[in-house]
Amino acid sequence: MARTATPVTGRLxxxxxxxxxxxxxxxxxxxxxxxxxxxxxxxxxxLASSAVLEALALSxxxxxxxxxxxxxxxxPLAALVARAESWATLPRRLLRAAVTVPLVLPPVVGGxxxxxxLGRRGVIGEWLDRVFGVTIPFTTGAVVIAQVFVALPFxxxxxxxxxxxxxxxxELAAATLGASRWQVxxxxxxxxxxxxxxxxxxxCFTRALGExxxxxxxxxxxxxxxxxxxxxxxxxxxxxxxxxxALALLLLAVSVVVLLTLRDRWxxxxxx
Amino acid sequence: MPRASRPRGAAALAAAALAxxxxxxxxTADQPGGSTSPSEPTGAAATGELGExxxxxxxxxxxxxxxxxxxxxxxxxxxxxxVTVSYGGSGALATQVLEGAPADVFASAAEPPxxxxxxxxxxxxxxxxxxxxxxxxxxxxNPAGVTGLANLADPDLRIALCDPSVPCGAAxxxxxxxxxxxxxxxxxxxxxxxxxxxxxxxxxxAALVYRTDVLAxxxxxxxxxxxxxxxxxxxxxxxxxxxxxxxxAAAAFVAFVTxxxxxxxxxxxxxxxx
Amino acid sequence: MIGGVGMxxxxxTRPGLxxxxxxxxxxxxxxxxxxxxxxxxxxxxxxxGAGKSSLLAAVAGLVPLDAGTVSIGxxxxxxxxxxxxxxxxxxxxxxxxxxLTVRDNVAxxxxxxxxxxxxxxxxxxxxxxxxxxxxxxxxxxxxSGGQRxxxxxxxxxxxxxxxxxxxxxxxxxxxxxxxxxxxxxxTHVREFGGATVLVTHSPADAAMLADQVxxxxxxxxxxxxxxDELRAAPATPYVRRMLAASEA
Numbered sequence: 001m002a003r004t005a006t007p008v009t010g011r012l013x014x015x016x017x018x019x020x021x022x023x024x025x026x027x028x029x030x031x032x033x034x035x036x037x038x039x040x041x042x043x044x045x046x047l048a049s050s051a052v053l054e055a056l057a058l059s060x061x062x063x064x065x066x067x068x069x070x071x072x073x074x075x076p077l078a079a080l081v082a083r084a085e086s087w088a089t090l091p092r093r094l095l096r097a098a099v100t101v102p103l104v105l106p107p108v109v110g111g112x113x114x115x116x117x118l119g120r121r122g123v124i125g126e127w128l129d130r131v132f133g134v135t136i137p138f139t140t141g142a143v144v145i146a147q148v149f150v151a152l153p154f155x156x157x158x159x160x161x162x163x164x165x166x167x168x169x170x171e172l173a174a175a176t177l178g179a180s181r182w183q184v185x186x187x188x189x190x191x192x193x194x195x196x197x198x199x200x201x202x203x204c205f206t207r208a209l210g211e212x213x214x215x216x217x218x219x220x221x222x223x224x225x226x227x228x229x230x231x232x233x234x235x236x237x238x239x240x241x242x243x244x245x246a247l248a249l250l251l252l253a254v255s256v257v258v259l260l261t262l263r264d265r266w267x268x269x270x271x272x
Numbered sequence: 273m274p275r276a277s278r279p280r281g282a283a284a285l286a287a288a289a290l291a292x293x294x295x296x297x298x299x300t301a302d303q304p305g306g307s308t309s310p311s312e313p314t315g316a317a318a319t320g321e322l323g324e325x326x327x328x329x330x331x332x333x334x335x336x337x338x339x340x341x342x343x344x345x346x347x348x349x350x351x352x353x354x355v356t357v358s359y360g361g362s363g364a365l366a367t368q369v370l371e372g373a374p375a376d377v378f379a380s381a382a383e384p385p386x387x388x389x390x391x392x393x394x395x396x397x398x399x400x401x402x403x404x405x406x407x408x409x410x411x412x413x414n415p416a417g418v419t420g421l422a423n424l425a426d427p428d429l430r431i432a433l434c435d436p437s438v439p440c441g442a443a444x445x446x447x448x449x450x451x452x453x454x455x456x457x458x459x460x461x462x463x464x465x466x467x468x469x470x471x472x473x474x475x476x477x478a479a480l481v482y483r484t485d486v487l488a489x490x491x492x493x494x495x496x497x498x499x500x501x502x503x504x505x506x507x508x509x510x511x512x513x514x515x516x517x518x519x520x521a522a523a524a525f526v527a528f529v530t531x532x533x534x535x536x537x538x539x540x541x542x543x544x545x546x
Numbered sequence: 547m548i549g550g551v552g553m554x555x556x557x558x559t560r561p562g563l564x565x566x567x568x569x570x571x572x573x574x575x576x577x578x579x580x581x582x583x584x585x586x587x588x589x590x591x592x593x594x595g596a597g598k599s600s601l602l603a604a605v606a607g608l609v610p611l612d613a614g615t616v617s618i619g620x621x622x623x624x625x626x627x628x629x630x631x632x633x634x635x636x637x638x639x640x641x642x643x644x645x646l647t648v649r650d651n652v653a654x655x656x657x658x659x660x661x662x663x664x665x666x667x668x669x670x671x672x673x674x675x676x677x678x679x680x681x682x683x684x685x686x687x688x689x690s691g692g693q694r695x696x697x698x699x700x701x702x703x704x705x706x707x708x709x710x711x712x713x714x715x716x717x718x719x720x721x722x723x724x725x726x727x728x729x730x731x732x733t734h735v736r737e738f739g740g741a742t743v744l745v746t747h748s749p750a751d752a753a754m755l756a757d758q759v760x761x762x763x764x765x766x767x768x769x770x771x772x773x774d775e776l777r778a779a780p781a782t783p784y785v786r787r788m789l790a791a792s793e794a
Contacts, residue, residue, distance in 0.1 A: 175628040220459025238363025
């Protein structure tokens, strides 16, 4: 018995169609332009340069690590945010705002905030430097931290959405069958929201891969250490727009491929 | 007041382009002729006869403080003219111009980006209006005890330089090569202001920036003069774009910057004469 | 260990259930006291919104009590979390785990106590008993309503609970098959043999599945007894209407 019936698809009114087409054009045309403008003939040479490969490897490595951290931290936070439904209004809104802010904040501002916290003269960073001799900015770790900062909300909201739309009574049923709270989470809650986790992880990864502003502000830009693909692309704009377009195209291709393959593999079917 | 924005990344670039479109469109809508006054632009600059015009100036990041001031002075002298200055790495700005950003004036921190624009036929006869040289900059109080260029080779120090793809970075490379110093930078920033910011925040121990930036950095930074820097001089060219929707006002602004008043202001911000 | 063979060990003495609780359900205050002997199921019957399901959930430990006691034999359980009460629940529309096969649903309780392989082995006799072998590898979404009910019952009983609670077990079924399913469920409840409480709004369910009836209206017990006793002397207009409707 299906819980939701499929509604008969009516024809959309023309302003809706027109608006949708326009919206799609806004989203797709710039990317199409990138494809059209790409220096296809020189592309292999441009992309095979060691600087590009270095940036690509750094981007992938840091984005994967950032996604892993987001999964470990974001799933519990999503569970808390979903549970906050039953809280009083103010703490609930504060929690939600705290999760949303990095999403709407210009990433550069996020980078500045990270510097004021973890920079050499930062609130925590000063102490880290003095006590442990550890400084975070300009390290690959700083790249990962910046990526986690901007990408975490994507994971939290995807998982929280899945949690909210899941039937919470399955958790109660598990409890009556002898499952402890942790077992309920591990054996029921988490597997049921797995598609949401996968979708969130993919979004999180692509966001981390594309992260620019917070990274360049907090981590700087040194080839092989902190210069990720988006930063390399931005710098290429200074001298060689062709290379910049090539790099942008590479980022676009990676994002599209990741979104397409993972979505197909993870999203449908898991709850069919 | 001049509005300043520093575009970052493709998204910011697109947003800037959109903003430029909006400001660029206004005068043509108001005044079908595009230019307000048929009179000589040089005369107009002094008398405020330019009428209503929105001027978009793309300027190198190192010009930030000086051009904020110049824009303000120009607006005061020409009621009805509003100047918007967009600051960025010279190369990125040149790309914006090449991509058709509807700007009126381009001021670069070095010749090559301007040359790109000249080659594309988008400006004619750029004019040098200022020079700049590099200086070592350290956080106020010089906590790492930096004394000269040689310290930039110290891997234990946190060092920021401009990326070689932007003028201040190219100049830094040249200076270090002249002095046989192998730099050990921890970051290569996309423009000189980003380098300066890392110094003012105390995140790096030393950096190379223009001497004008040391002045602009105020109390947060100290400058250490480098005698050899005199051998590496950056020349700043400026030009009105041929496709400016307000060519009169654009030419007037260029004339103002290269004129006596402009030169005085630039000197006050540490720039040398061309 | 589970010892699947002992599952309907009639010789084993099953504890009774003693409930005397009060709780809040929105603005409604629910207060009820009842005792259920093993093998003599109780049906809680009442109009929508009377608080029947909340009362049942409170017994299982799924919603908090304001006050009162829940005893299983000489075991006081009202302070225990649901996972330690040994109370099996068949939920309204069953709430099977959508991500697990029928086999793993039935094996769930054993899985919480041991490795997957052992849990699956322990589930086997229950699958057999409830005629679920052919369906064992299907997901709940691939089952009919009646099959889901059997799976839910098997899942609850495989945990070897002392007490079985059934919340509107018929409401998710098509009307045409309710008669057959009711008879089948009655067989299973008899086989379980422990204290059983059933929530329903249907006198037909109560007649087939329970020995005694407790009427709950707006959180209060308005009548209790056998169905015949209710018929003989309906205590409230609701009881009269309900019985009349069921006979029509």
